[in-house]
Amino acid sequence: MPRALITGITGQDGSYLAELLLEKGYQVHGAVRRTSNLDRSRLHHLYRDAAIYGKRLFLHYAELDDATTFRRVLMKSAPDEVYHLAGQSHVGLSFEIPESTCDMTAMGTLRLLEIIRDLPQRPKFFHASSSEIFGQPAQSPQDESTSFAPVNPYGCAKAFATQMVSVYRQTFGLFAVNGIMYNHESPRRGENFVTRKICRAAAAIRLGQQKELPLGDTTARRDWGDARDYVRGMWLTLQHERPEDFILATGQLHSVQDVVETAFAAAGLDWKNFVKQDARLLRPAEPMRLLGNAGKAKRLLGWEPQTPFRTLIEEMTRVELAALSESSK
Amino acid sequence: MSKKALITGITGQDGSYLAELLLSKGYEVHGIIRRASTFNTGRLDAIYQDPHESHRRLFLHYGDLADASALARLISKIQPLEIYNLAAQSHVRVSFDAPEYTTDITATGTVRLLEAIRETGINPRFYQASSSEMFGLVQEVPQRETTPFYPRSPYGCAKVYSHWITVNYRESYGLHASSGILFNHESPRRGETFVTRKITRALARIQAGLQQKLFLGNLDAKRDWGFAKEYVEAMWLMLQQEKPDDYVIATGETHTIRDFLDAAFGHAGLDWQKHVEIDPRYYRPAEVELLIGDASKAKRQLGWEPKTKFADLARLMVDADIQLLSDQLSGKVKSND
Numbered sequence: 001m002p003r004a005l006i007t008g009i010t011g012q013d014g015s016y017l018a019e020l021l022l023e024k025g026y027q028v029h030g031a032v033r034r035t036s037n038l039d040r041s042r043l044h045h046l047y048r049d050a051a052i053y054g055k056r057l058f059l060h061y062a063e064l065d066d067a068t069t070f071r072r073v074l075m076k077s078a079p080d081e082v083y084h085l086a087g088q089s090h091v092g093l094s095f096e097i098p099e100s101t102c103d104m105t106a107m108g109t110l111r112l113l114e115i116i117r118d119l120p121q122r123p124k125f126f127h128a129s130s131s132e133i134f135g136q137p138a139q140s141p142q143d144e145s146t147s148f149a150p151v152n153p154y155g156c157a158k159a160f161a162t163q164m165v166s167v168y169r170q171t172f173g174l175f176a177v178n179g180i181m182y183n184h185e186s187p188r189r190g191e192n193f194v195t196r197k198i199c200r201a202a203a204a205i206r207l208g209q210q211k212e213l214p215l216g217d218t219t220a221r222r223d224w225g226d227a228r229d230y231v232r233g234m235w236l237t238l239q240h241e242r243p244e245d246f247i248l249a250t251g252q253l254h255s256v257q258d259v260v261e262t263a264f265a266a267a268g269l270d271w272k273n274f275v276k277q278d279a280r281l282l283r284p285a286e287p288m289r290l291l292g293n294a295g296k297a298k299r300l301l302g303w304e305p306q307t308p309f310r311t312l313i314e315e316m317t318r319v320e321l322a323a324l325s326e327s328s329k
Numbered sequence: 330m331s332k333k334a335l336i337t338g339i340t341g342q343d344g345s346y347l348a349e350l351l352l353s354k355g356y357e358v359h360g361i362i363r364r365a366s367t368f369n370t371g372r373l374d375a376i377y378q379d380p381h382e383s384h385r386r387l388f389l390h391y392g393d394l395a396d397a398s399a400l401a402r403l404i405s406k407i408q409p410l411e412i413y414n415l416a417a418q419s420h421v422r423v424s425f426d427a428p429e430y431t432t433d434i435t436a437t438g439t440v441r442l443l444e445a446i447r448e449t450g451i452n453p454r455f456y457q458a459s460s461s462e463m464f465g466l467v468q469e470v471p472q473r474e475t476t477p478f479y480p481r482s483p484y485g486c487a488k489v490y491s492h493w494i495t496v497n498y499r500e501s502y503g504l505h506a507s508s509g510i511l512f513n514h515e516s517p518r519r520g521e522t523f524v525t526r527k528i529t530r531a532l533a534r535i536q537a538g539l540q541q542k543l544f545l546g547n548l549d550a551k552r553d554w555g556f557a558k559e560y561v562e563a564m565w566l567m568l569q570q571e572k573p574d575d576y577v578i579a580t581g582e583t584h585t586i587r588d589f590l591d592a593a594f595g596h597a598g599l600d601w602q603k604h605v606e607i608d609p610r611y612y613r614p615a616e617v618e619l620l621i622g623d624a625s626k627a628k629r630q631l632g633w634e635p636k637t638k639f640a641d642l643a644r645l646m647v648d649a650d651i652q653l654l655s656d657q658l659s660g661k662v663k664s665n666d
Contacts, residue, residue, distance in 0.1 A: 022455070066430070097502065098494070099444055102437045106490060110432055147468075147477030150493050151500065152442065160436060160490040163480050164428075170481070171425070171614040189478065 001056075005077050005123070006111070006118070007064070008085030012188040013128065015042035017231040022046070022056060024235070029077040031062040031086065034091055042188050064108030071115045078121065081238050084112055085128045090192060096152035102157045105194075106213040109161035112155060113168045124164070124238045125176040131223065131249070131290045133159040133180065141293040144180070166245070175243045179234050182249035182292045186227035187319035194256055195224065199263045199313065203320035205274050207269040207328065212277035218256040223291050225250045226307035230252070236301040249292020250305045262310055268319035302312050331386065335359045335407055335453075337442065339395060342518040343458070345372035347413060347561040352376060352386055354565075361392040361400075361416070370488040372518050394438025401445040404453075406566050407656025411568050413456040414442055417488075421462060421523060424484035425614050436494075443498045443506075454568040455506040459496040460488045461513065461553065461579070461620050471623040473574050474510065481615040492575075499573050506568040507535035509560075512579035512622040515642060516557035517649030523588055525554065525646060528593055535604055536597055537658070543604050548587045553621045554635035555580045557643075566631040579622020580635045592643035603616070624661030 006022050009030030010015040021028050034041070042046060047053050062071045064086055074082075087105040088094065095100040109127060118121055134142045135151035148159045162178045169176045189196040195216075204210035225248070234247040264271035297303040334351050338344040339360025351358050352371065362370065369388070369415040376637045378385045382443045390407075394416050404412070417435040418424065439457065446453060461470040465481035480486045492508050499506040519526035524545065534540035555578070563578045594601035627633045637645070 098440050099437065102440050102490070102494075106436060107429065107432055110428055114429060148491060148493075153494065156490055156493045156497060159493060160432075160486055163478075163486045163489060164483065167481060167483065167486060167615065223382065 001025060001028045002081070003029065003077060003079045004081045004083060005031065005074065005079040006083045006085060006261055007031045008128075009059070010040050010042060011019050011085060012042065012190065013231055013234075015188060016157065016186070017085070017234060018043065018046060018057065019232050020235060022052065023312060024085045025054075028114060028176065029073070029079060030057070030059045030236050031073060032059050033086050034061050045206065063103050063274070067111045076116055076120060079123045081126070081320045082112070082116065082123045082207065083126045083128075083234060084109060087128070089153045089154070091152050092134060093192075094152055094157070098153035101153050105154065105157035105183055105324055106160040110164050113174070115322060116174060116247060117168065117172050122174060124153050124243070125174060125239055126233070126234050126256055127165045127176065127178050129143045129162040129165075129178040129180045129245075130155070130182060130242045131182040131292060132160045134290060137289060140227055140253060140289045141249075141291040142247065143293040144247055144296055169243055175238075177243050178235055178245040180245060180292070181230055181233075181249045181292065182223040182225060184225045184227040184230040185316065187316050188227065189316070195259050195313065198256075198259050200324075201274075201314040202263040202267040202269060203218065203324050206269055207324050209324060209328065212274050212276050214276045215256065215260070216278060218260060218275070221253040221255045223249050223252060224309055225253055225305045225314070226312050229305040231308060233297060233301070233303045235248070236297075236303050240301060244300075245291045246301065247294045247299045248303070249293065249294045250309070251293060253291055254309050258309070259313055262313040266314040267321060279296070331355050331357045331664070332411070333357045333359065333407060333409045334411040334413065335404065335409035336413045336415060337361045338417065338458075340369050340372060341419070342372065342416060342516055342520065342557050343514070343561055344415045345518060346347070347564060348373065348387065348566060349376055350561055351665040357386050357388070359388045359409060360392060361403065361404075362389050364391050365392050382545070382654070394434050397441045397445065400433045400442055401448050404445050404451065405449040407454050408451055411454045411456070412442070412446065413458075413564060414439060415458045417458070420485045420520070420610070421482050421521070424482050424487070424614055428483035431483050431642045435484065436490040437633065440494050441490035442493065445658055446504070447498070447502060449632045451505070455495070455504055456564050456568055456572070457491055457506065457508040458491045459508045459510040459575070461493060461510060462484070462624060463489045463510065463549070464613070464620060465593070465618075467618045470619055471529075471579075471581065471621040473577055474626055478599060482613065496575070501551040505573045507570070507573040508575045509564055509567055510554060510575065510577045510622070510666050511560055512553040512577070512620060514555045514557040514560040516645060517646055518557065519646075525589060525643075527591060529643070531649040532593055532599065532647055533592045533654040536651065537600065537654055541604065542606055544588065544606050544608040544611065546608065547611070548590070548607070549585055551583045551585050551619050551621075553579045554589070554633045554639055554642060556642050559635055559637060563627055563631060565634055570630070570644070575629070576631065577622045577624050578627055578633070579624045580638070581622060581624060582639055583619060583621040584639050588639070589643055591638045593647050596644045596647050
């Protein structure tokens with residue numbers, strides 16, 4: 001049975017990836033941080049399944065700033081593949097807590113690379129990189145050869161981690177891969193990310209639990225995909241014969257306004273009556289023109305995103321409607 | 330009242346030259362030094378002033394780029410008009426041995442400092458010491474401000490992070506933050522583990538009959554080498570501009586380590602081939618390619634130009650190390666061997 005270790009397993013991508021790997025017959029280990037509120041809602045269904053938890057799914061306490069514990073977890077779980085998804089991943093928040101963003105997202109990745117470098121059996125390593133490394137790109141769409149130009153603390157930290165993965169691949173021969181992923185959403189997206197926030201608000205307004213939705217700049221456009229397509233891409237990169245970097249993206253741009261209109265329509269509402277502009281939600285430096293060309297992933301991995309934008313936002317809104325009407329009962 | 334400047338890395342080669350330059354321009358200079366059980370202020374001996382002297386213009390404070398609270402406290406206490414961030418784990422080969430520490434100081438240390446500045450609400454001008462190592466596997470020759478980065482070492486990755494986070498604080502918060510992308514710069518004060526200084530120091534000892542062999546790594550590595558004393562002037566000039574910007578500081582000439590051996594040993598009338606041996610331990614795991622800088626923007630906008638050329642630099646370093654060794658042997662100065 002192949003073994004995998006996932007950092008960030010409690011997050012959107014980690015939970016989908018855990019499901020995918022379990023389905024493929026892996027034994028899955030996850031690193032979780034200790035918090036006083038045991039919020040692992042995205043893993044509940046797996047955690048409660050007696051056939052899975054403790055048999056094919058194992059969770060270990062480990063923090064990215066604690067190298068010794070991580071070394072111990074890696075020695076103990078002896079994975080064939082490591083998927084490094086953990087990180088302070090909220091761009092807006094990275095302006096408020098830049099130091100810890102750097103410590104977790106940049107330094108945390110380096111600590112893992114250092115541990116793996118010393119392991120007797122080195123696992124393959126996937127690093128969840130981000131389109132934010134391109135910031136204000138000189139070309140659009142971006143591909144694997146586009147130069148980095150990050151414009152926020154999160155992007156700077158991710159760019160560091162991405163370059164360090166390349167250095168360890170070239171210098172120490174690690175099978176280490178950067179998946180440079182564009183925005184990817186799902187019903188499990190964190191509640192402070194804009195797509196989830198909009199879908200949730202549309203549902204809450206529909207159910208009379210909320211009156212309006214304040215938003216920053218709605219003209220901002222993003223390349224938005226479905227997280228479930230992206231975790232499949234992660235797995236494929238580690239099955240490729242050589243370690244290489246891959247862009248994972250849809251190649252299509254939609255604006256925040258498109259999300260608003262689709263979500264409110266899915267909730268049976270006219271967005272114009274509910275959305276309010278709020279300058280406080282504007283980012284200090286807004287990245288533009290982030291659009292990915294995933295041609296290489298298609299060519300070498302046979303990977304392509306399958307869920308169209310509209311379908312994704314409609315599903316997210318439906319799930320919110322169901323969850324909110326359930327919880328208000 | 331004189332202008333106040335704060336220098337991190339003041340005990341280093343560049344920091345000590347910069348402190349001298351700023352003192353000569355009438356600044357009150359503050360430096361952050363790390364506590365160590367051995368004295369680390371040797372390069373500041375010439376300008377050091379006893380704390381009991383009145384009218385002091387040089388002040389040293391204990392601190393560390395790893396210690397965010399100390400940084401915030403110092404900045405708020407000193408209220409400097411200019412901050413020069415020169416501190417780093419700056420040795421490329423060592424960054425492969427201690428990558429986490431290198432990153433903590435060279436990358437995270439910069440964002441700690443920028444955060445401390447933002448936190449205290451003062452609005453100083455900020456200089457970030459960027460490095461040609463950011464170009465690593467060079468994407469164009471010569472390298473200029475717009476050349477994409479391709480770092481090849483943990484040190485290079487950490488410096489790229491610091492460069493970008495500096496640009497980010499300039500764009501996001503309007504900080505007058507400039508980044509000087511300095512190519513290699515040497516001097517008699519260069520650290521003893523860097524190749525140029527290692528050569529000139531060994532040469533002095535070989536000439537004095539105290540040493541026979543000198544072990545080196547890759548002799549074909551090419552670098553753009555300038556004189557540190559001139560490079561710190563460029564740092565100061567960047568912070569005097571109306572607008573913050575990024576500048577490449579370089580000589581525009583490239584030479585191999587072999588060339589440096591020729592120039593240095595030739596000046597002392599010795600044949601390096603009789604003394605130099607290759608030790609693969611000194612090879613870097615990944616070597617950087619043809620580093621050669623185009624400093625035309627600095628010339629145009631700052632009026633800065635390198636004056637000391639390669640052969641003169643080698644000669645002045647040889648002369649200084651021969652003098653230093655003879656002073657040590659005669660007991661005039663203390664040896665730190």
